Amino acid sequence: MFDAFYKTARELLDRFYLERTITVSSRDPDFVTASIKARLRRKNKLMRAGRLEEADVLTECIGREIKKRNKVGYV
Numbered sequence: 001m002f003d004a005f006y007k008t009a010r011e012l013l014d015r016f017y018l019e020r021t022i023t024v025s026s027r028d029p030d031f032v033t034a035s036i037k038a039r040l041r042r043k044n045k046l047m048r049a050g051r052l053e054e055a056d057v058l059t060e061c062i063g064r065e066i067k068k069r070n071k072v073g074y075v
Contacts, residue, residue: 031069036062 022034022041039062046055 031066033065033069036065036069039065 020038022037024032024034024037028037039058043055043058043062046052046058
């Protein structure tokens with residue numbers, strides 16, 4: 001029963017929540033991760049749509065994540 005449920009759940013998730021691919025290349029700065037890059041794309045999309053308040057909140061989150069990545073000793 002669990003296997004059937006799991007299969008159905010995966011099919012629904014795959015159908016409605018498409019997998020996104022984000023490429024982090026050697027040209028990107030060291031602090032850029034796939035998560036940061038996805039958030040930057042989301043922020044740009046919000047700004048183009050005129051949703052500046054949401055974009056500002058996301059900008060703060062991105063800044064905090066970049067600061068955390070740049071700390072000495074971060075692995």
